Amino acid sequence: MRATCIVGVGMTRFGRFPERSLADLAAEAARGALADAGAAPALAQAIVFANATQGALEGQHGIRGQAALDGCGFGAAPVINVENACASATTALHLAHVLVGSGAYDCVLAAGAEKMVMPDPAKSMAAFEGSWDLSRRDATIAGLLAMGAGVRVPPGAEAEGPHSVFMDVYAAFCRHHMALFGTTQRQMAAVSAKNHQHSVENPRAQYRRAFTVEEVMAARPIVWPLTLPMCSPISDGAAAALVSTPEVAERLGQSGRAARIRASVLMSGDHRDPDRLEDHVARKAARRAWDAAGLGPEDVDVVECHDATAFGEILQSEMLGFFGLGEGGPAAERGDTRLGGRIPFNPSGGLESKGHPIGATGLGQVFEIVAQLRGEAGPRQIGDARIGLIENGGGLRGVEEAAVAITILEGAGR
């Protein structure tokens, strides 16, 4: 397969924009990626479009990308509509990478967009989740929570408000991790406080307010041990990346800004045993990515990972090989993963604070890493970051993510 690189990125601010449509958001991100690359729409020979909820929330199925990008001038370029729950956007990126790498296409736009804040509350994400098969849902959650049964839940900490079922799932995995390794709620609060602090400097983040560890601990409980600032919010937003070859990057005058895709690995979890963390799908995918890139964790300067909750970041920091099993929490508490630390995680603010518009999330992570590798990340710039890693996961299959995508990018050097 020939070499590929990202020649342009675009991204809306993530947030709650009741007045904006999915098409409006998608077009801003797509046009942004083209403008960033100095490319005309006709350069994109194909579009891979990621979205997770428009079918459920707005009744637009089938040809979501054609509908969302109708006014962008892509003409007869094929549109491939993909979904993979919260990993939809990096699934799109993976396809763009392989489509270009194959030689069948010279330039492909990966675009992801999500519109979760609906004018009509009856058509909201909460209503959507509420429509699920409750007996099956509750059995799944009960089964998962049983994993962490050895962990003492403080009295009163279960006084929870309405929340996404995924917060139940994350809380279950989190309690299991606490039972296995002694991970603490304070360590999770440290992750959350760090990410909220990071996003103060990110103009595209949904939230830009700093929290102390104590504030995170004292915030409204969601499902113990998760409190509100440890959980990613409901968000609108879009992000896009234009994938091409080093030759096209040079023709566009972007050789100095293009980010080479050193590895792009997609896998599907299938384990039923929560104790088999050694063989967790993210661990397997990471090993494959390191092999493909010829690199290891020690070579990486910056990571964006899937912190749908603060626990997710701790787990992934271990699965990706940056820390040993059970060492992710202490490392976060020590500050190893903050800006200026040994290996900064989520300088953008992560899903917790930058926001989590499902189908756009992975490409939002890519936007941040590309900015870092170019030295364009402003006050949150990480020195002369050269290698960045993106981990984006989605869905639930057995006790793992149904889809995990790991991408390793290399900057052009400065």
Next chain:
Amino acid sequence: MRATCIVGVGMTRFGRFPERSLADLAAEAARGALADAGAAPALAQAIVFANATQGALEGQHGIRGQAALDGCGFGAAPVINVENACASATTALHLAHVLVGSGAYDCVLAAGAEKMVMPDPAKSMAAFEGSWDLSRRDATIAGLLAMGAGVRVPPGAEAEGPHSVFMDVYAAFCRHHMALFGTTQRQMAAVSAKNHQHSVENPRAQYRRAFTVEEVMAARPIVWPLTLPMCSPISDGAAAALVSTPEVAERLGQSGRAARIRASVLMSGDHRDPDRLEDHVARKAARRAWDAAGLGPEDVDVVECHDATAFGEILQSEMLGFFGLGEGGPAAERGDTRLGGRIPFNPSGGLESKGHPIGATGLGQVFEIVAQLRGEAGPRQIGDARIGLIENGGGLRGVEEAAVAITILEGAGR
């Protein structure tokens, strides 16, 4: 890009199976493709899964393929969920082709499945379409029907029962074609009668009853000039194709049965002018496919095309270059496109009679063409067919299909 071929195909019967689940159907097709190739599930390094309606009808979004194929033994192989309305399955095939062609994967399963017959009528396709924005829908249809305004609709012929909105759309395009070229309802009835006759010999077809042209003309009107047997039905079903390289085909002992993918072209329509048939997206996609394959219509032995209505087959027989503009109807009436005719179209019975389980349809077409190229089509075998073409379209954008996929396959020779 390296050469690719289809080393195995699988397909359920298409029909109405209220007692079968999507997973049940998908697994039968996937296992069928593996068994046909003599391959273990582990050979499939990735799965591209196509489905169009499960989100709307059953509330399964996000990770449809992981859920449907959970019991098939594909382990951690990545699953890529795609949709492109009625062209979802060939979108999956196109991706499988490029994923293998790139060298990133050696073997990829493209699988499509659809479950449209619901135990609960309130969750049926009709209820789903009824939930669409009616003002927008009616404006679109009124606009399209205005195109064929010069055509006289016989008194009483508009006494229509409930039907899919797409039948309104097809009727509008059909009337426009009648106005432009003098295409007749009898020519459309000839297409329908031929396809129903073909499927008498297809054990996987939903309907296996022959109709005369007169019976088709006299059948229940849907939207003039379409009558019931001219329209594809609501169907359940699944189909799959295992895509790999000629080297893997040889290792599997399938060199003599593998079908080489000579061209795989996907495009998205964007025209607003219904009179610009010369530049219709299917015509553009066909030109690109002929160029890629180094072949022309005269080289093709058998065609499966997207006859969601009988008119669709007439239009596509012209767009693909088998007949000149306005000559598709007369050709069908002459018998040029029947088994034994100059260029047989839809020997399987087509969507009209074999059935149209949306997300499986394109791979059902592939199943038929592969059978024909292998000489395994039984009583509907077309001599020593060597080159077959598949056209699969979906959705509506402007006055064209939002997605058109054209695939040209070459048999190993016998």
